Amino acid sequence: xxxxxxxxxxxxxxxxxxxxxxxxxxxxxxxxxxxxxxxxxxxxxxxxxxxxxxxxxxxxxxxxxxxxxxxxxxxxxxxxxxxxxxxxxxxxxxxxxxxxxxxxxxxxxxxxxxxxxxxxxxxxxxxxxxxxxxxxxxxxxxxxxxxxxxxxxxxxxxxxxxxxxxxxxxxxxxxxxxxxxxxxxxxxxxxxxxxxxxxxxxxxxxxxxxxxxxxxxxxxxxxxxxxxxxxxxxxxxxxxxxxxxxxxxxxxxxxxxxxxxxxxxxxxxxxxxxxxxxxxxxxxxxxxxxxxxxxxxxxxxxxxxxxxxxxxxxxxxxxxxxxxxxxxxxxxxxxxxxxxxxxxxxxxxxxxxxxxxxxxxxxxxxxxxxxxxxxxxxxxxxxxxxxxxxxxxxxxxxxxxxxxxxxxxxxxxxxxxxxxxxxxxxxxxxxxxxxxxxxxxxxxxxxxxxxxxxxxxxxxxxxxxxxxxxxxxxxxxxxxxxxxxxxxxxxxxxxxxxxxxxxxxxxxxxxxxxxxxxxxxxxxxxxxxxxxxxxxxxxxxxxxxxxxxxxxxxxxxxxxxxxxxxxxxxxxxxxxxxxxxxxxxxxxxxxxxxxxxxxxxxxxx
Numbered sequence: 001x002x003x004x005x006x007x008x009x010x011x012x013x014x015x016x017x018x019x020x021x022x023x024x025x026x027x028x029x030x031x032x033x034x035x036x037x038x039x040x041x042x043x044x045x046x047x048x049x050x051x052x053x054x055x056x057x058x059x060x061x062x063x064x065x066x067x068x069x070x071x072x073x074x075x076x077x078x079x080x081x082x083x084x085x086x087x088x089x090x091x092x093x094x095x096x097x098x099x100x101x102x103x104x105x106x107x108x109x110x111x112x113x114x115x116x117x118x119x120x121x122x123x124x125x126x127x128x129x130x131x132x133x134x135x136x137x138x139x140x141x142x143x144x145x146x147x148x149x150x151x152x153x154x155x156x157x158x159x160x161x162x163x164x165x166x167x168x169x170x171x172x173x174x175x176x177x178x179x180x181x182x183x184x185x186x187x188x189x190x191x192x193x194x195x196x197x198x199x200x201x202x203x204x205x206x207x208x209x210x211x212x213x214x215x216x217x218x219x220x221x222x223x224x225x226x227x228x229x230x231x232x233x234x235x236x237x238x239x240x241x242x243x244x245x246x247x248x249x250x251x252x253x254x255x256x257x258x259x260x261x262x263x264x265x266x267x268x269x270x271x272x273x274x275x276x277x278x279x280x281x282x283x284x285x286x287x288x289x290x291x292x293x294x295x296x297x298x299x300x301x302x303x304x305x306x307x308x309x310x311x312x313x314x315x316x317x318x319x320x321x322x323x324x325x326x327x328x329x330x331x332x333x334x335x336x337x338x339x340x341x342x343x344x345x346x347x348x349x350x351x352x353x354x355x356x357x358x359x360x361x362x363x364x365x366x367x368x369x370x371x372x373x374x375x376x377x378x379x380x381x382x383x384x385x386x387x388x389x390x391x392x393x394x395x396x397x398x399x400x401x402x403x404x405x406x407x408x409x410x411x412x413x414x415x416x417x418x419x420x421x422x423x424x425x426x427x428x429x430x431x432x433x434x435x436x437x438x439x440x441x442x443x444x445x446x447x448x449x450x451x452x453x454x455x456x457x458x459x460x461x462x463x464x465x466x467x468x469x470x471x472x473x474x475x476x477x478x479x480x481x482x483x484x485x486x487x488x489x490x491x492x493x494x495x496x497x498x499x500x501x502x503x504x505x506x507x508x509x510x511x512x513x514x515x516x517x518x519x520x521x522x523x524x525x526x527x528x529x530x531x532x533x534x535x536x537x538x539x540x541x542x543x544x545x546x547x548x549x550x551x552x553x554x555x556x557x558x559x560x561x562x563x564x565x566x567x568x569x570x571x572x573x574x575x576x577x578x579x580x581x582x583x584x585x586x587x588x589x590x591x592x593x594x595x596x597x598x599x600x601x602x603x604x605x
Contacts, residue, residue: 003321007232007313014166015218017152025119025145028355031058032118036366045370051377053370057442058358065117065354065477069484070110076100087523091512095499096492098511099138105491111142112337113484120339120351123148124487126494127333128502136502138495143167148334152348157338157483158490163235165332170226171314180312180319188225197222201315219315229314233332234322237306241283244299251301254283261525270295308332329497337487339480353480364438372431500528 030036034054037045045052076096078089099105108124115122123143131137147168154162176183186200194216201219220227243257244250257263267286270293271277280286287298307330311322327333342350499508508524 003311004313004316004318007230007311007318007322010164010232010234011166011230011313014149014152014164018149021121021150022146024352024356025121027359028119028353031355031359031362032056032062036362051370051373053366053373055365055369056362057365057439058355058362061354061358061442062114062117065480066110066114068477069113069117069481070106072481073106073109073485073488088527091508091524091527092496094512095496095508099495105140108140108142109484109488112487115145116337116339116480116484117353118355119145120353120356121145121150122337124335124337124491125333126335126491128327128498136498138498138502140491140495143334148336150336155347155349157336157341157349157486159332159336162332165233165334167231167233167334169229169231170221170224171229172224172226176227176229176314176319183314183317183319185227185314185317188220188222188227190222190225192222227315229312229319232311232313232322233334234309235306235332236309236324237304239302240305241300241302243283243287244301245297246299247297254280254286257283257286266290266295269293306330327494327497328501329494331490331494333494335487335491335494338483341479341483358442361438361441364441365435368431368435368438372428372435375427375431503528 034056036054036056036058037052042052076093078092078096112122112124123145125141125143128136129139131139149166149168151162151164156162159165171179173185173187176185188200192200197216197220201216216222218228240253242251242253243263245252252260252263258267267290270290273293274289278285278289280289284300287300290298308325308327309322310320310325311318312320325333338349338351339353340351342352344350505521505524505528508528509521512524
């Protein structure tokens with residue numbers, strides 16, 4: 001099977017299994033773009049001159065949830081896992097701040113997380129890009145959930161068991177030729193009829209398309225003269241040999257072994273002993289070479305490994321053959337963020353946000369308000385009945401509704417005039433009750449009670465009680481926050497790998513120099529070359545978030561009110577603040593502290 005035909009089979013598989021997800025996402029996004037009514041039902045109401053109101057409460061829940069996530073997001077601070085990792089953690093912390101300059105990663109994360117809140121899944125494109133200076137640039141970007149198709153058999157939210165995924169783009173022939181000059185594609189024209197468009201798609205593989213049911217719209221946009229280009233990602237497994245050190249228990253790939261300064265020195269020694277220069281092809285050849293030179297404690301271990309391959313295809317053409325991605329982290333460079341996770345008997349993940357549960361209460365709100373307005377519009381406006389032939393005219397009765405007008409008549413008033421009953425008033429009360437119930441249901445279903453929305457539940461409620469209610473309310477969105485945090489950690493780990501792979505020592509030194517961090521060059525070199533051997537893991541400090549620091553600062557102010565001496569609280573309050581130049585002030589305070597202690601303990605009079 002050719003590369004294109006195999007890619008088409010996998011594309012068809014992912015398309016079929018993504019249809020349900022895309023349909024659900026489309027429905028969810030309609031509820032925050034003022035398209036909550038079904039088009040057919042709305043048209044029917046408008047044709048009958050009946051109101052179809054959109055009282056959008058869903059967007060406020062979505063936006064509030066986004067603000068809550070932003071406030072409780074972990075700060076950009078790395079913490080060491082082992083005793084000797086302090087310098088490495090400090091380097092990584094300042095690199096994180098550099099990558100997040102002007103808060104670009106935070107703003108991107110907010111956009112991704114809004115998708116998660118709405119439809120249950122968001123995506124981050126973490127490919128390496130070519131910067132303005134023609135150097136590799138780390139620049140994570142938001143990706144539309146309607147363009148990415150995930151592996152339907154993948155069950156782990158960290159993508160560790162995913163084998164396939166794809167991303168779609170719609171491009172003109174000119175855009176394709178500009179990016180892939182050698183692309184062999186037929187020109188798409190507006191003169192093509194339906195049969196010509198079908199032939200345009202299937203001409204290179206008639207056997208395949210005759211056995212499949214497909215829509216032309218899935219491949220071509222005839223109105224805009226665009227065709228779908230899909231990036232296909234696949235995890236490919238194979239057995240690979242590694243160098244095993246019996247003394248330390250460390251396992252390294254051939255590349256890692258030759259890159260580590262310590263093991264590289266041992267390899268250079270073996271070349272001198274063997275009086276031969278060698279470029280080993282695999283770990284087996286390396287170990288045999290070093291054993292022959294008398295280097296002890298070396299062995300070979302074999303295990304299954306996997307690497308991510310990517311190819312780019314379009315209708316009738318391969319734009320880029322399936323190749324291994326050059327990234328050392330070995331993960332998919334398009335990272336998902338999941339919301340709440342559900343399952344069915346078929347084993348597939350069913351992610352969802354908060355909008356899916358708000359649809360019915362929102363519909364109830366819209367329909368009941370529209371129904372009430374329609375009843376008021378159609379109800380009688382104070383009219384009634386009068387008996388003909390009693391000397392009355394319609395003008396006389398209308399004059400009775402005018403202030404200060406007197407109308408004369410013969411006979412009994414009750415015999416000739418009867419007001420029409422206002423039977424709709426009771427119905428309006430019932431409709432109002434149903435509407436209020438729908439609004440209350442939205443708060444319950446979303447997991448966002450009044451305290452999380454900034455609404456006081458009691459006018460006499462204290463600030464401490466309000467904070468306690470907010471903390472209790474946050475427990476209802478714990479899964480959502482945890483999944484967002486896991487995705488953000490995965491993003492930072494990939495970016496760390498990119499820094500090791502693409503940043504030079506001089507660039508890291510400049511980044512650190514801008515932050516006045518004193519780290520020797522050996523620590524930077526160890527950070528770039530020997531990171532895996534440290535067994536260091538990125539741990540984000542949750543107490544570094546703006547909200548956490550603000551809360552701690554408030555507690556420090558309360559301690560001052562209870563009589564704690566200001567000189568004791570000054571240093572921790574400076575550390576919690578965003579005051580410019582606080583690091584230099586803290587350093588000066590530490591230098592002056594011995595003098596202050598000496599003066600404080602001077603001779604008593």
